[in-house]
Amino acid sequence: MGRVLPTLQKRGAALASSSSQRALLGALPLTRSFEDALQSSALYPLRPTGIEILQVNVGKKCNQTCRHCHVDAGPDRTEMMPDAVVDRVLEVLESTDIPVLDITGGAPELHKRWREMVIRARAAGKHVMDRCNLTITTLPNYRYLPEFFAEHQVEIVASLPHFRAKSTDTQRGDGVFEQSVEALQRLNALGYGRPGTGLLLNLVSNPVGTFLPGNQAALERDWKRQLQRLYGIEFNRLYTITNMPISRFLEHLEESGNLGEYMDRLVNAFNPAAAAGVMCRNTLSVGWDGTLYDCDFNGMLELPVHPGAPRSIFGWNLERLESREIVLGPHCFGCTAGAGSSCGGATA
Numbered sequence: 001m002g003r004v005l006p007t008l009q010k011r012g013a014a015l016a017s018s019s020s021q022r023a024l025l026g027a028l029p030l031t032r033s034f035e036d037a038l039q040s041s042a043l044y045p046l047r048p049t050g051i052e053i054l055q056v057n058v059g060k061k062c063n064q065t066c067r068h069c070h071v072d073a074g075p076d077r078t079e080m081m082p083d084a085v086v087d088r089v090l091e092v093l094e095s096t097d098i099p100v101l102d103i104t105g106g107a108p109e110l111h112k113r114w115r116e117m118v119i120r121a122r123a124a125g126k127h128v129m130d131r132c133n134l135t136i137t138t139l140p141n142y143r144y145l146p147e148f149f150a151e152h153q154v155e156i157v158a159s160l161p162h163f164r165a166k167s168t169d170t171q172r173g174d175g176v177f178e179q180s181v182e183a184l185q186r187l188n189a190l191g192y193g194r195p196g197t198g199l200l201l202n203l204v205s206n207p208v209g210t211f212l213p214g215n216q217a218a219l220e221r222d223w224k225r226q227l228q229r230l231y232g233i234e235f236n237r238l239y240t241i242t243n244m245p246i247s248r249f250l251e252h253l254e255e256s257g258n259l260g261e262y263m264d265r266l267v268n269a270f271n272p273a274a275a276a277g278v279m280c281r282n283t284l285s286v287g288w289d290g291t292l293y294d295c296d297f298n299g300m301l302e303l304p305v306h307p308g309a310p311r312s313i314f315g316w317n318l319e320r321l322e323s324r325e326i327v328l329g330p331h332c333f334g335c336t337a338g339a340g341s342s343c344g345g346a347t348a
């Protein structure tokens with residue numbers, strides 16, 4: 001892979017800290033608050049519909065440093081989920097009916113106990129999703145991954161901003177597209193993305209720029225046609241995701257003078273139907289240190305769950321977590337603009 005950009009943290013950037021990100025977002029003169037927008041849609045206070053997905057962020061280390069990354073992940077990050085937290089996450093999964101484990105990072109496969117988490121969650125009857133950046137499977141020590149994924153029937157959710165090399169490499173780094181194509185072809189060869197195999201390969205695309213994603217169904221049709229035609233690649237679903245005004249994308253917005261305009265675009269595109277389906281309503285996020293968040297975005301802004309619910313995996317209480325009030329902020333407009341945006345793509 002080509003040049004790897006430094007993270008905000010490594011550069012000592014002003015927006016490396018979550019408090020400075022929250023302050024910047026909080027000072028924006030928006031035409032209305034997110035709470036007001038929900039209130040006018042009779043959705044406030046926002047509460048979960050249940051916890052169907054436990055999303056576990058095992059750490060910030062990644063082999064890439066994509067420009068839009070909301071985690072500020074990269075090779076220089078050292079935060080990784082400690083053993084005690086991994087043990088507790090597995091205990092919670094094994095002792096509850098939560099049906100889905102969604103593992104994310106950084107590059108989650110870099111965690112030393114990632115394989116064990118997959119194996120134990122599968123043994124407990126859980127559906128396991130892995131948010132894979134694809135290039136990790138081309139690194140010498142991780143070439144085993146596609147076979148491992150298939151053996152354990154892990155659903156792959158893989159980022160690929162565009163089916164054209166230039167757009168993908170602009171956002172994710174030089175050479176990322178070529179390696180991603182190689183990884184997708186290997187996954188296809190094992191049955192991933194092919195009809196009737198049950199091996200799910202879903203792609204995630206986010207705009208390479210300060211605009212909202214296009215229509216998910218239309219883009220999916222186009223992507224399927226183009227990836228098949230250009231590279232013989234098949235996949236199941238395309239999820240379109242809005243770039244969140246957090247971390248590196250927030251810095252990009254601010255430095256390019258586009259922050260106010262981008263936030264206005266998100267606010268003006270508020271869609272109550274998308275708001276009703278935001279992912280924090282059926283997903284609970286566990287940070288690398290065991291802190292509980294309504295979503296991974298709140299995790300990056302260090303906004304833990306409401307104090308009425310346990311704020312750590314060590315105080316797990318399903319009933320109180322399922323009845324909690326979701327913690328909101330201006331960044332939430334990123335989830336409710338247009339057709340909405342979540343870890344599973346559009347929500348409306």
Ligand code: SF4
Binds near residue numbers: 063073107
């Ligand atoms: S977006 Fe994903 S692949 Fe890119 S740096 Fe962040 S965690 Fe790594």
Ligand code: SF4
Binds near residue numbers: 280332
């Ligand atoms: S940013 Fe998180 S808390 Fe806010 S609406 Fe989106 S998923 Fe929910």
